[in-house]
Amino acid sequence: MKKSVIIVAGGSGSRMGSEQPKQFLKWCGKPILMHTIERFVSYDRHMRIVLVLPANQVGVWERLCEQYDFTIPLEVALGGNTRFDSVKSGLEVLTEECLVGVHDGVRPLVSLETLENCYVTAAKCGCAIPVTDSFESIREMNESGSRSVNRAQYKMVQTPQVFVMSVLKEAYELPFQDSFTDDASVYESAGNEVILTAGNRENIKMTTPVDLLVGEALKKNGL
Numbered sequence: 001m002k003k004s005v006i007i008v009a010g011g012s013g014s015r016m017g018s019e020q021p022k023q024f025l026k027w028c029g030k031p032i033l034m035h036t037i038e039r040f041v042s043y044d045r046h047m048r049i050v051l052v053l054p055a056n057q058v059g060v061w062e063r064l065c066e067q068y069d070f071t072i073p074l075e076v077a078l079g080g081n082t083r084f085d086s087v088k089s090g091l092e093v094l095t096e097e098c099l100v101g102v103h104d105g106v107r108p109l110v111s112l113e114t115l116e117n118c119y120v121t122a123a124k125c126g127c128a129i130p131v132t133d134s135f136e137s138i139r140e141m142n143e144s145g146s147r148s149v150n151r152a153q154y155k156m157v158q159t160p161q162v163f164v165m166s167v168l169k170e171a172y173e174l175p176f177q178d179s180f181t182d183d184a185s186v187y188e189s190a191g192n193e194v195i196l197t198a199g200n201r202e203n204i205k206m207t208t209p210v211d212l213l214v215g216e217a218l219k220k221n222g223l
């Protein structure tokens with residue numbers, strides 16, 4: 001099946017605290033979002049790319065593309081108020097059946113191995129969600145305080161999350177719920193089984209300034 005990706009970059013990056021939305025911040029020589037898109041092209045240069053941007057930032061992106069001579073072909077869709085709305089908008093662009101990955105525009109350190117794991121597993125099993133182990137202890141909060149839980153029973157979830165496009169599109173017809181923090185939660189709510197595969201620990205989401213610093217060190221070391 002043909003491969004495609006929806007790169008969601010429709011957010012404002014409030015936790016980063018920067019003036020510019022974080023996906024456009026210059027990091028390791030160019031905007032984070034350009035690094036992310038390039039990872040997918042390195043994996044498969046024929047992949048169809050849908051980029052979801054905030055409606056009021058399309059001009060900013062176009063100017064950045066000129067400034068950095070960034071010419072990778074892609075289709076732009078307009079983001080919504082939530083990640084859920086942005087993914088839904090990206091899905092509207094895709095009409096032919098394909099494997100579709102949904103990837104955060106601010107995860108520029110996804111490895112080629114993770115991309116291969118996700119698309120190959122999804123081709124066999126219908127979907128694939130990259131996860132890593134938790135390297136820290138986990139406590140569950142409750143009304144009386146908190147309690148220790150067995151971290152071996154929990155996984156940290158990354159993107160790209162890859163699905164058969166028509167099945168994901170149908171799941172995205174569900175009304176939004178606060179528990180929809182990623183695509184797997186939407187897909188599962190529609191009655192589908194979620195399949196896990198190996199992610200890479202460096203595939204961090206640039207969320208706060210600490211992530212930019214850690215990510216820069218990883219990038220400089222060739223990851």
Ligand SMILES: Nc1ccn([C@@H]2O[C@H](COP(=O)(O)OP(=O)(O)OP(=O)(O)O)[C@@H](O)[C@H]2O)c(=O)n1
Pocket residue numbers: 008009010011012013014015016023052079080081082083084086087104105106205206207
């Ligand atoms: N309405 C939204 C919200 C988020 N995203 C995208 O979803 C990804 C993961 O979300 P997150 O890291 O939470 O980004 P923001 O919502 O921008 O950040 P914050 O929550 O700190 O405001 C990001 O690439 C972000 O641009 C999106 O496309 N549309």
Ligand SMILES: C[C@](O)(CO)[C@H](O)COP(=O)(O)O
Pocket residue numbers: 083104157158159181182183205
């Ligand atoms: C989709 C995601 O990156 C998987 O870990 C994550 O759920 C996004 O969360 P956020 O609430 O948008 O930070």
